[in-house]
Amino acid sequence: MTKGRVVGINGNMVTVEVAGDVTMNEVAYVSCAGKKLKSEVIRIRGRLAEMQVFEMSRGIGVGDEVEFTAELLSVRLGPGLLAQVYDGLQNPLPELAAQCGFFLERGVYLSPLDEKKEWPFTPAAKPGDTVTAGDALGTVPEGIFSHRIMVPFQFREPLRVERIVPAGSYRILDTIAELSDEKGNRFPVTMTFTWPVKRPVTCYRERLRPIEPLVTQIRIIDTFIPIARGGTYCIPGPFGAGKTVLQQVTSRNADVDIVIIAACGERAGEVVETLREFPKLADPRTGRMLMERTIIICNTSSMPVAAREASVYTAITLAEYYRQMGLHILLLADSTSRWAQALREMSGRLEEIPGEEAFPAYLESVIAAFYERAGLVRLRDKGTGSITIGGTVSPAGGNFDEPVTQSTLKVVGAFHGLSRERSDARKYPAIHPLESWSKYPGLIHAAGTEYARDILFRGNEASQMMKVVGEEGTSLEDYELYLKSEFIDSVYLQQDSYDPVDAAVPTERQRHVFRLLFTVLISRFDFHTKEMARFFFNQLRQKFLDYNGSPWRSDDFTRYEDEIRAFLETKRSGEDEEGGRILKQLGGESEGNPS
Amino acid sequence: MKKIYSRIEAIAGNVITVHAGGVRNGELAVVRSAHGSSLAEVIRLYEQKVSLQVFAGSRGISTGDRVRFLGHPMRVSFSADLLGRIFDGSGRPRDRGPELDENMIEIGGPAVNPAQRIIPRNMIRTNIPMIDLFNSLVESQKLPVFSVSGEPYNPLLARIALQAEVDLIILGGMGLKHDDYLYFRETLEKGGALNRTVFFVHTASDPIVECLLVPDIALAVAEGFALQGRKVLVLLSDMTNFADALKEIAITMEQVPSNRGYPGDLYSQLAARYEKAVDFSGAGSITILGVTTMPGDDVTHPVPDNTGYITEGQYYLKNGRIEPFGSLSRLKQLVNSKTRADHRALMDSMITLYAAFKESLEKKAMGFKMTDWDRKLLKYGVIFEREMMDLSVNIPLEAALDNGWRILASCFSPEETRLRSELLRKYWPSREGGAD
Ligand SMILES: Nc1ncnc2c1ncn2[C@@H]1O[C@H](COP(=O)(O)OP(=O)(O)OP(=O)(O)O)[C@@H](O)[C@H]1O
Numbered sequence A: 001m002t003k004g005r006v007v008g009i010n011g012n013m014v015t016v017e018v019a020g021d022v023t024m025n026e027v028a029y030v031s032c033a034g035k036k037l038k039s040e041v042i043r044i045r046g047r048l049a050e051m052q053v054f055e056m057s058r059g060i061g062v063g064d065e066v067e068f069t070a071e072l073l074s075v076r077l078g079p080g081l082l083a084q085v086y087d088g089l090q091n092p093l094p095e096l097a098a099q100c101g102f103f104l105e106r107g108v109y110l111s112p113l114d115e116k117k118e119w120p121f122t123p124a125a126k127p128g129d130t131v132t133a134g135d136a137l138g139t140v141p142e143g144i145f146s147h148r149i150m151v152p153f154q155f156r157e158p159l160r161v162e163r164i165v166p167a168g169s170y171r172i173l174d175t176i177a178e179l180s181d182e183k184g185n186r187f188p189v190t191m192t193f194t195w196p197v198k199r200p201v202t203c204y205r206e207r208l209r210p211i212e213p214l215v216t217q218i219r220i221i222d223t224f225i226p227i228a229r230g231g232t233y234c235i236p237g238p239f240g241a242g243k244t245v246l247q248q249v250t251s252r253n254a255d256v257d258i259v260i261i262a263a264c265g266e267r268a269g270e271v272v273e274t275l276r277e278f279p280k281l282a283d284p285r286t287g288r289m290l291m292e293r294t295i296i297i298c299n300t301s302s303m304p305v306a307a308r309e310a311s312v313y314t315a316i317t318l319a320e321y322y323r324q325m326g327l328h329i330l331l332l333a334d335s336t337s338r339w340a341q342a343l344r345e346m347s348g349r350l351e352e353i354p355g356e357e358a359f360p361a362y363l364e365s366v367i368a369a370f371y372e373r374a375g376l377v378r379l380r381d382k383g384t385g386s387i388t389i390g391g392t393v394s395p396a397g398g399n400f401d402e403p404v405t406q407s408t409l410k411v412v413g414a415f416h417g418l419s420r421e422r423s424d425a426r427k428y429p430a431i432h433p434l435e436s437w438s439k440y441p442g443l444i445h446a447a448g449t450e451y452a453r454d455i456l457f458r459g460n461e462a463s464q465m466m467k468v469v470g471e472e473g474t475s476l477e478d479y480e481l482y483l484k485s486e487f488i489d490s491v492y493l494q495q496d497s498y499d500p501v502d503a504a505v506p507t508e509r510q511r512h513v514f515r516l517l518f519t520v521l522i523s524r525f526d527f528h529t530k531e532m533a534r535f536f537f538n539q540l541r542q543k544f545l546d547y548n549g550s551p552w553r554s555d556d557f558t559r560y561e562d563e564i565r566a567f568l569e570t571k572r573s574g575e576d577e578e579g580g581r582i583l584k585q586l587g588g589e590s591e592g593n594p595s
Numbered sequence B: 001m002k003k004i005y006s007r008i009e010a011i012a013g014n015v016i017t018v019h020a021g022g023v024r025n026g027e028l029a030v031v032r033s034a035h036g037s038s039l040a041e042v043i044r045l046y047e048q049k050v051s052l053q054v055f056a057g058s059r060g061i062s063t064g065d066r067v068r069f070l071g072h073p074m075r076v077s078f079s080a081d082l083l084g085r086i087f088d089g090s091g092r093p094r095d096r097g098p099e100l101d102e103n104m105i106e107i108g109g110p111a112v113n114p115a116q117r118i119i120p121r122n123m124i125r126t127n128i129p130m131i132d133l134f135n136s137l138v139e140s141q142k143l144p145v146f147s148v149s150g151e152p153y154n155p156l157l158a159r160i161a162l163q164a165e166v167d168l169i170i171l172g173g174m175g176l177k178h179d180d181y182l183y184f185r186e187t188l189e190k191g192g193a194l195n196r197t198v199f200f201v202h203t204a205s206d207p208i209v210e211c212l213l214v215p216d217i218a219l220a221v222a223e224g225f226a227l228q229g230r231k232v233l234v235l236l237s238d239m240t241n242f243a244d245a246l247k248e249i250a251i252t253m254e255q256v257p258s259n260r261g262y263p264g265d266l267y268s269q270l271a272a273r274y275e276k277a278v279d280f281s282g283a284g285s286i287t288i289l290g291v292t293t294m295p296g297d298d299v300t301h302p303v304p305d306n307t308g309y310i311t312e313g314q315y316y317l318k319n320g321r322i323e324p325f326g327s328l329s330r331l332k333q334l335v336n337s338k339t340r341a342d343h344r345a346l347m348d349s350m351i352t353l354y355a356a357f358k359e360s361l362e363k364k365a366m367g368f369k370m371t372d373w374d375r376k377l378l379k380y381g382v383i384f385e386r387e388m389m390d391l392s393v394n395i396p397l398e399a400a401l402d403n404g405w406r407i408l409a410s411c412f413s414p415e416e417t418r419l420r421s422e423l424l425r426k427y428w429p430s431r432e433g434g435a436d
């Protein structure tokens, strides 16, 4: 094993004089006051290796001993990852608390997986089979999933199954199979292996284009700026605009198998909410607890910065592992800006030539490489799996014209921009409907959403004009357009995350409600005065909000819908022809009566 | 006995460099010069070259001065003897009391394990309607007052400190004007709170490095008390001075600035302090109320901006009032459902109407015709500002809620408030009719 000694310390960067070979991104331990502190090699110059220490560097001295491990920074994969709460280096936080108490003690690294737990294993391969990286050797049940025990991803060549254990209970470190290569080398395989976090897992057959909508049950997203399974999206927004709340509701309601939450450099308190609530919240899809299909990677803002950088890679690697089992994973990273800042801090210590706002010049390629690890793939067994990445961005000063936002926008498939104006007005989710965009198909026929978007756009123009010329100077027609756009906003774009019913709107209901909304949008009215028009829309809005708050297909739901339609008729004088044609395309039940 | 080094090789800004062996990162040393002695902290090491940040500044230090390493990092004495005492940024008494050296604890310790935190659940009452009713302060919250300089933010802090139901108050003053420091002391003394308060005060005329130590020292002490089960309120005024001290030192250390001269780790530095706010499961809590003055009333300035990203909301102090817009307590929803049934709905309704008032005001200023509705709003806005926003209003939450209903009833008819009918039936004052 290569050894070295500390020659310099600058913040969390330690310079080490090495006797022997070192590898880039190799893990090493710095001995300090009886503790071994985990570190990673980030630059090598001659005999000197520069390392980032994943812990507080207080107390390290020149001359301290360093042991290199010859391993890259890796995570441990295997059954039992679900429902875990890890720090950025995959240290299980509840176990750490049980051992160390209130504070994060440095130099304590626990096994990420329970090594004593017995798993009921069912073999899927038999002696004589030819297998390769990512192929299933067997399965164990993990929560609601059948967890595939796979050939470790390192074995890229075809191997022969020599021996496999019969069905029964095994622990993760028990050998469950023996594989051999052409030369006759034998490899014992257990239910767990490690994989370097910065290397993408690519044991699939091919990548596919993400086109299937990933339903979040948030109307403005699913209808107007959808995301796709295997796609990527970002949520930039100023502080307090609602990025975290948006991710929290998405983590509960999104239609995926597994959610991985990477709390990266944000508040500990926010993780605590998830941590304490998810074990008690039932997942409407499965009836089991939400926590059973969730993994939390949490490296909050006061935890060591270097581990923050590692945390997003830890998260994506766990996602890749589960994707390989044919599952659909959503990775939510809050906030990618904190990760970028961790890069910036290290780059500064390395005295690299700074780019814009002192971010390193390679920021853009690092961000692109991260989002590239998302994707829908066809596996070798013909099944598919996907990773969708949604990252928040916290731009300095709330100004999107900064390096992290701009680099992210270049690579993602959808942009959900939060606006200060909307959050100040308490219009949640504060996603700006006109500035945001998506390249993915949504739940609703595009002609319908385009029509509605056009009203939003023209209504917004009318409203801008009105600020200049006043209500008196605005034509009744423009005024009506303005009221319609406000109506879309208040009954459809805005959604109350804290209301038990309104918080999550499933596909069927969204399509249904959109058709009703559309019927209003294409209606022509015979208002005589603006006062009358405003009064009408106020009433209609009130009814629609009550409707949104009623459980799907309940008596109230039907009653409110009937009321809305009847009320609409009192002032309706006809409809826009083009709109009428589109309404037919929107399909579904006959437009008159939902029941 | 540690060796004494007497050859200072370089002096730049507040940083000196000596040749020494066996020194550890973060270790403390005493620098003795003709002008007295000062503590210094090791901030960088390279072979035998040791860089130290001198707390009292490098003015008057000569290359021949002596440096003695102490073998431990920065510490503070922690015991009940601290109560009622006043110290400077490096923990030396500022009052005439004795130096304390018992039970020394390290400052700037490790973060709390998130798995050991609990969801905040207790409201801290302040009797200020703009806080209690509209942006409730919650135990273990970290929250700054965003303010233009010249606003009465220190009186606001002092008042909250006196009225809040907490066990202990720790005041960390950074770049505090001497008058403000005296004001705090007198106010807390008059309010009978001095014997449950500890002061760590760095005034504008003290050495800059000591400014950097104030939050860590104050929070280390707070943590000590919280672990003993006490509810501690930490007041930090003014965190912009702390950030400016960081900037100054980063520049002397020739770090590449990221934004308007501030170092790239400003976020992490601020977060390391604010994140000390905590509710320990099975012990006490730390609530942090800070002041962040905004240069040029600009919220996008790096200090308020980074602070906003770290803290759990903010109180926006403007024209002597806490603004309803711009102020946001992110934890309010955790407590305001448990106070009174009308709390949330009334809060939403009154704010929506106040926003409408602002619009009418704008329309009026542009010379547009005022409708009946506009006139009602104009009346409402004036009353709202006088009876809710004015900082001199000092009433319990329940009285503020009752008054809220009275204000609504004096300006609007029930349906105009958009409040649900059941609440209207229960709370709408019966004497007054609709608008008059
Ligand atoms: N959908 C919503 N419904 C109701 N309130 C919301 C919603 N979204 C956000 N809020 C309010 O705004 C506050 C701030 O939201 P959030 O914490 O998500 O902001 P953020 O964008 O993540 O900010 P930061 O960048 O500082 O982390 C919440 O505490 C809540 O009071």
Ligand SMILES: [Mg+2]
Pocket (backbone or CB within 6 Å): A243, A244, A245, A266, A334
């Ligand atoms: Mg957030």
